[in-house]
Amino acid sequence: MTERLVVVGGDAAGMSAASQARRRRGPDVLEIVVLERGSDTSYSACGIPYWIGEVVDAREDLVVRTPQQFRDVHHIQARTRHEVVAVDTDAGRVRVRDLGSGREYDEPYDQLLLAMGAVPLRPDLPGLDGPGVFGVQTLDDGQAILDHLDAKDVRHAVVVGAGYIGLEMAEAMVVRGYTVDLIERTERPMRTIDADLGCQVADAMQGMGIRLHLETEVVAVEHHGDRGMRVTTSAGELPADVVILGLGSRPNTELARAAGIPVGDESGGVVVDVRQRARVEGVWAAGDCAEVHHRVTRAPTTIALGTIANKTGRVAGINLGGDYATFPGVLGTAVTKICGVEIGRTGLGETDAHAAGYDPVCATVETTTKAGYWPDTASMQVKVIAERRSGRLLGAQIVGEEGSCKRIDTFAAALWNEMTVEELLNVDLSYAPPFSAVWDPVLIGARKAWDAVLADETR
Amino acid sequence: MTERLVVVGGDAAGMSAASQARRRRGPDVLEIVVLERGSDTSYSACGIPYWIGEVVDAREDLVVRTPQQFRDVHHIQARTRHEVVAVDTDAGRVRVRDLGSGREYDEPYDQLLLAMGAVPLRPDLPGLDGPGVFGVQTLDDGQAILDHLDAKDVRHAVVVGAGYIGLEMAEAMVVRGYTVDLIERTERPMRTIDADLGCQVADAMQGMGIRLHLETEVVAVEHHGDRGMRVTTSAGELPADVVILGLGSRPNTELARAAGIPVGDESGGVVVDVRQRARVEGVWAAGDCAEVHHRVTRAPTTIALGTIANKTGRVAGINLGGDYATFPGVLGTAVTKICGVEIGRTGLGETDAHAAGYDPVCATVETTTKAGYWPDTASMQVKVIAERRSGRLLGAQIVGEEGSCKRIDTFAAALWNEMTVEELLNVDLSYAPPFSAVWDPVLIGARKAWDAVLADETR
Numbered sequence: 001m002t003e004r005l006v007v008v009g010g011d012a013a014g015m016s017a018a019s020q021a022r023r024r025r026g027p028d029v030l031e032i033v034v035l036e037r038g039s040d041t042s043y044s045a046c047g048i049p050y051w052i053g054e055v056v057d058a059r060e061d062l063v064v065r066t067p068q069q070f071r072d073v074h075h076i077q078a079r080t081r082h083e084v085v086a087v088d089t090d091a092g093r094v095r096v097r098d099l100g101s102g103r104e105y106d107e108p109y110d111q112l113l114l115a116m117g118a119v120p121l122r123p124d125l126p127g128l129d130g131p132g133v134f135g136v137q138t139l140d141d142g143q144a145i146l147d148h149l150d151a152k153d154v155r156h157a158v159v160v161g162a163g164y165i166g167l168e169m170a171e172a173m174v175v176r177g178y179t180v181d182l183i184e185r186t187e188r189p190m191r192t193i194d195a196d197l198g199c200q201v202a203d204a205m206q207g208m209g210i211r212l213h214l215e216t217e218v219v220a221v222e223h224h225g226d227r228g229m230r231v232t233t234s235a236g237e238l239p240a241d242v243v244i245l246g247l248g249s250r251p252n253t254e255l256a257r258a259a260g261i262p263v264g265d266e267s268g269g270v271v272v273d274v275r276q277r278a279r280v281e282g283v284w285a286a287g288d289c290a291e292v293h294h295r296v297t298r299a300p301t302t303i304a305l306g307t308i309a310n311k312t313g314r315v316a317g318i319n320l321g322g323d324y325a326t327f328p329g330v331l332g333t334a335v336t337k338i339c340g341v342e343i344g345r346t347g348l349g350e351t352d353a354h355a356a357g358y359d360p361v362c363a364t365v366e367t368t369t370k371a372g373y374w375p376d377t378a379s380m381q382v383k384v385i386a387e388r389r390s391g392r393l394l395g396a397q398i399v400g401e402e403g404s405c406k407r408i409d410t411f412a413a414a415l416w417n418e419m420t421v422e423e424l425l426n427v428d429l430s431y432a433p434p435f436s437a438v439w440d441p442v443l444i445g446a447r448k449a450w451d452a453v454l455a456d457e458t459r
Numbered sequence: 460m461t462e463r464l465v466v467v468g469g470d471a472a473g474m475s476a477a478s479q480a481r482r483r484r485g486p487d488v489l490e491i492v493v494l495e496r497g498s499d500t501s502y503s504a505c506g507i508p509y510w511i512g513e514v515v516d517a518r519e520d521l522v523v524r525t526p527q528q529f530r531d532v533h534h535i536q537a538r539t540r541h542e543v544v545a546v547d548t549d550a551g552r553v554r555v556r557d558l559g560s561g562r563e564y565d566e567p568y569d570q571l572l573l574a575m576g577a578v579p580l581r582p583d584l585p586g587l588d589g590p591g592v593f594g595v596q597t598l599d600d601g602q603a604i605l606d607h608l609d610a611k612d613v614r615h616a617v618v619v620g621a622g623y624i625g626l627e628m629a630e631a632m633v634v635r636g637y638t639v640d641l642i643e644r645t646e647r648p649m650r651t652i653d654a655d656l657g658c659q660v661a662d663a664m665q666g667m668g669i670r671l672h673l674e675t676e677v678v679a680v681e682h683h684g685d686r687g688m689r690v691t692t693s694a695g696e697l698p699a700d701v702v703i704l705g706l707g708s709r710p711n712t713e714l715a716r717a718a719g720i721p722v723g724d725e726s727g728g729v730v731v732d733v734r735q736r737a738r739v740e741g742v743w744a745a746g747d748c749a750e751v752h753h754r755v756t757r758a759p760t761t762i763a764l765g766t767i768a769n770k771t772g773r774v775a776g777i778n779l780g781g782d783y784a785t786f787p788g789v790l791g792t793a794v795t796k797i798c799g800v801e802i803g804r805t806g807l808g809e810t811d812a813h814a815a816g817y818d819p820v821c822a823t824v825e826t827t828t829k830a831g832y833w834p835d836t837a838s839m840q841v842k843v844i845a846e847r848r849s850g851r852l853l854g855a856q857i858v859g860e861e862g863s864c865k866r867i868d869t870f871a872a873a874l875w876n877e878m879t880v881e882e883l884l885n886v887d888l889s890y891a892p893p894f895s896a897v898w899d900p901v902l903i904g905a906r907k908a909w910d911a912v913l914a915d916e917t918r
Binding site for chain 2: 011042046047050055056062130143227295305306307308310311315327328329330331333334335337338342346371373374375396403405407408409410412413414416417419423424426427428429430432433434435436438439440442
């Protein structure tokens with residue numbers, strides 16, 4: 001008899017899982033139905049700011065595989081604009097709304113994968129749901145922004161929130177020639193890195209003409225039709241022809257909660273085991289909506305990143321296909337480029353480490369991306385966070401010019417293996433003058449952190 | 460009473476050791492004398508091809524610290540143009556020749572560090588020791604080459620040997636506008652990477668106009684004064700105004716052998732323990748002349764690279780300064796850029812793995828340095844070598860365009876920790892569209908290698 005796998009959500013996690021399951025079980029033994037609320041499957045949400053910033057040409061460029069490709073090549077039914085509105089785990093079925101026709105129907109399953117992703121945060125403030133105010137999550141969002149920018153005489157952009165998406169969108173707005181005001185509730189942008197390194201990001205943004213309004217809150221947005229909008233903040237008013245929200249997101253778990261599928265109190269994600277099984281028989285979860293184990297804090301968390309969605313989706317799909325795989329957890333590795341500044345992080349920053357209960361010892365080094373004498377060598381800062389006494393690596397952060405930040409991956413591999421900074425400083429990394437100094441920045445950072453651990457001991 | 464440390468050789472290993480010892484013991488308790496045959500201390504030999512290729516402006520750029528800086532700042536007596544001609548370990552002294560005056564004298568020591576480096580291979584062929592034929596090891600060699608190129612009407616360069624130095628020098632000669640013939644004894648250039656990836660290097664070189672003469676041996680060099688030279692090879696004759704030798708090197712251990720200090724039969728390097736102590740009381744060794752433990756083959760070897768010289772020198776110096784450090788071994792990581800092609804390697808290639816007794820399973824992937832849709836994304840190939848059955852990573856090789864090959868460091872960190880490719884494929888590496896696809900090339904390589912290991916099992 002043919003089994004039925006129903007996947008809720010057709011982006012990275014859902015489609016990775018569907019593809020892996022299909023590789024292991026043909027359509028004759030496993031029917032796969034993916035229900036996706038939006039218009040696209042398997043798209044690069046991370047690419048949207050670059051599409052709007054005209055680095056990437058076309059919407060199609062951001063789609064890895066279309067529903068038709070899934071259907072024709074992989075025999076996976078991916079129904080877009082179909083929203084799952086309820087899950088009945090006792091009956092083994094989901095209630096689906098076809099957003100085109102408004103029709104609702106039941107879809108039975110043997111196995112159910114929850115891959116609903118995350119929902120962007122959108123505070124309940126006057127005018128924030130009006131026209132001209134946009135979130136940045138789906139390709140439809142991106143298209144709506146572009147349509148708005150093309151239709152209106154846009155000169156002033158207001159971006160709310162200075163995390164990855166907010167910063168990338170602020171830069172995209174500058175590239176398009178608008179004045180940009182960036183409003184951030186806290187005292188600095190890019191709070192995923194420590195303050196000492198983060199100041200470079202603020203400098204670079206201001207250097208590109210972005211006006212930063214820190215410790216400022218949005219109060220309301222007034223809409224004046226063709227005359228644009230007026231954004232009222234805790235520190236005054238700003239004109240706006242477009243408002244972009246980059247306030248972060250939370251796991252999309254309403255459906256799971258309503259169905260009685262356990263969701264972590266602290267993490268806010270669907271609780272899963274090492275194979276991505278939820279706590280209810282026949283239900284699985286992967287991607288932004290699922291908990292992941294953080295290998296350094298050792299606590300469950302959620303992180304809305306495509307890298308993790310792809311990996312957890314793959315693991316779920318291998319298991320759903322009858323094979324065996326486990327997901328070993330995350331480090332919180334991330335990288336971005338803002339106004340010419342590259343930023344990388346893995347593991348815990350100094351603040352994070354304290355919050356997790358560690359006693360960290362830190363070292364920050366100024367170094368270069370290539371040999372010091374190389375013509376276009378660029379500057380970079382590396383901060384290494386180690387545990388007091390043991391010298392165990394807890395995290396690393398990199399801020400610098402072109403060619404700096406992908407080195408964060410070497411720290412990530414070291415952190416994964418719970419290396420001490422003393423051991424890391426001896427690792428046989430590569431060197432040639434066009435690529436680094438003879439002591440790679442990773443090694444220099446580890447050396448200085450080890451010096452700091454020793455100095456702390458004899459304090 | 461003041462102790463005396465004598466260091467033979469004033470480049471990376473010797474000066475790293477001297478500096479580390481000095482940091483721990485002041486001049487009142489430890490006198491440090493460095494005896495260097497050449498004219499410079501602490502210089503970047505790796506930079507010489509770029510100096511000759513006019514990427515780097517001046518000889519001074521390649522000197523990290525001068526003898527005077529060592530003397531004035533670190534209270535280290537670095538005597539250049541002083542050659543140690545004999546070691547008497549019973550008496551605890553070395554015999555030194557001042558190459559300027561020809562005078563010889565004895566220098567007593569309490570501790571002796573051997574850091575003589577490597578000697579370039581120079582076959583005993585007619586004419587190979589004549590004018591216009593150059594090795595590339597010291598800054599004096601570099602200066603001699605430049606003086607020759609400036610003085611003569613140079614049009615034809617012949618480079619012998621297609622390893623790192625030979626290839627880099629061939630490119631430098633093209634950049635200077637000469638015709639370049641590269642002669643290589645074996646069937647391909649860059650034999651430190653497997654043949655399947657190496658072919659790209661040959662293509663790139665030929666694309667730049669370098670004429671490759673493979674499976675060809677130099678027989679003799681005839682000197683015709685101002686009319687240049689004629690290089691006779693096993694496949695014909697070539698005109699040459701300059702001949703560059705890039706035939707590799709061997710550990711410089713004559714001094715040690717003559718003094719009865721044990722040298723490894725297979726490795727050819729001075730035998731040392733984990734703290735860099737030679738097998739004779741009071742004698743230490745570091746850098747190109749010393750054995751290192753290869754963490755993958757598990758055999759002693761020698762590798763002439765600045766990275767390893769700096770690290771082993773540092774470890775020796777910490778111990779000589781009365782502290783404690785051990786050197787954990789090498790992976791054979793290396794990187795270079797030849798005619799626009801980046802090349803990286805770590806651990807064992809497919810051929811190396813067989814030679815070491817492993818049964819390897821390999822996978823090669825074609826991927827991109829940035830998101831596939833990014834405007835200037837570049838192509839790269841990754842080859843991953845894993846152990847059959849266990850899936851343990853044994854090595855990796857990368858060949859590609861700009862932005863490819865520093866990723867070898869992530870493989871190196873994984874290899875250092877004896878990870879399996881299955882575990883590696885889940886490591887939380889960074890992603891953003893300007894830096895990689897959502898599955899970084901390292902992860903894609905690991906995935907494909909794991910697929911290959913599984914496929915091999917069910918074969």
